[in-house]
Amino acid sequence: MHHTALALIELGAVFFGLGLLGRLAWKIGVSPIPLYLIGGVAFGKGGIIPLTGIEEFTGIAAEIGVVLLLLLLGLEYSANELVTGLKRSWVAGVVDLVLNATPGVAAALILGWGPIGALAMGGVTYISSSGIVAKVLGDLGRLGNRETPVVLSILVFEDLAMAVYLPVLTALLAGVSFWGGLSTVGIALFAVSVVLIIAIKFGRYVSTLVDSPDPEVFLLRVLGLALLVAGLASQLQVSAAVGAFLLGIAISGSTAENATKLLEPLRDLFAAVFFVVFGLNTDPRDVPPVLGVAVALVIVTTATKMLTGWFAAGQQGIARLGRLRTGAALVARGEFSIVIAGLAVASGAVDSQLAPLATAYVLLMAVFGPVAARVVEPLARKAVALRTRTA
């Protein structure tokens, strides 16, 4: 068969298959991310039908997927929201960071993956999936709940922490020496601060730069600018994803809303490719050896997120049920854990077992997170009822 024809057929089959998986996901009420990962694993090395000849496209598409994921994340926030969110929730944010990065770091150190592997795994277990969390809160009709702002401000803190963490991680993964690494990290953090200041002070100029009443022009400008900034950022060792995230923050107001509407379908497409590619690079035969560690991490990091929520909501004077709901809402991990693992694996600077471990962990967490958010309240009410009956 002709090369192009084969590539088209393979791509078409992959997309169509993802469409079927996505439909299934929403039917059973889970995020499609774990199903995309499974789809990728099935078509990858050692899977059912290994695909060949589309790596070049899927590689670039996966990169674009990460850029769009972070760009839209940035578009969701205005710079002012970030600042007020930080002021209000930094204590809870720090507690969240310490409690939830520690299990990942500890697991990596116990497995002997060294400090860089530990840094990557810490990120994987730390960051909740803002996409899954926001969707679950909306689905469960909890947007009006008193604890919801607490959940959201923790997510804001995590996303900002990502903006600092990713450049540090990329610099270290690139294998720069300790001192060289420090200067790279310094440059990266300086760049992040400058962009944040620009976003807060001059966001409207950036918005005018991309805004256009014509959707076609607008789309090309936003996408073009995002890829340009991402490319430059990755040249500066700041990581493409962070560049896109900061651009997203700088674009504000109605421009941001329109850009989100235009880019959402593109993001969904390319992000799906990204998850599939990550799955493709995971050999299913590598998963069983790390499954025990993954399950242990799931149990520990569910508990740590519950604690985080309990503490953060308690600070805002929310009652027990609400505190439990806060923790359970934060349990889901997803796209960003995979973004971090993807960066780590692509650099080749970490143990090859990190990919299957992250895959297994995110698979379990992305499915279990929404379930936890759903069942925590009925369970708690049952427990209270039992206690009053036995008392």
Added chain:
Amino acid sequence: MHVEVTPLPGIGTRQDFLTKTGRRIGVITHRDGHFELIASKSDDPDACVASIPLSTEEAGALASLLGAPQLVAQLRAEQNELAGVTTKQLPLSPGSPFDGRPMGDTELRSRTGASIVAVVRAGTVHPSPKPDYILGGGDLLVVVGTGPGLKAAADILDKG
């Protein structure tokens, strides 16, 4: 009345207040402009018993259902001093002869002595509308006049 405004980063804003009975009631305004009506549970003030998505039109309709009575009550209270004058809200039903026509066409003041002091449309109050104000079906007209005058006005608005 203390209305609490809480930003929901990435979603919109929540505005709610505590009622006398201890329930939180309010509105979430989403970024894309649609609303959600929220009311807290009676046994758990942190949680919501319902959050009902509303389009802009639906939110407007609800607001005018709630808002017009308050305006009328306010005007009534102010006119307590004036014997024989009352305030009423008269709905302009869709399909009324004046649906889509300027207010001046009703000639309400010259025919009945009653005057339209405000029009409540989609939750917003338009005070002292001018004769060229185009009326629309579903508007609530706040009319001040004597008892018989208001009766006549209601007939005119319905039948022309």
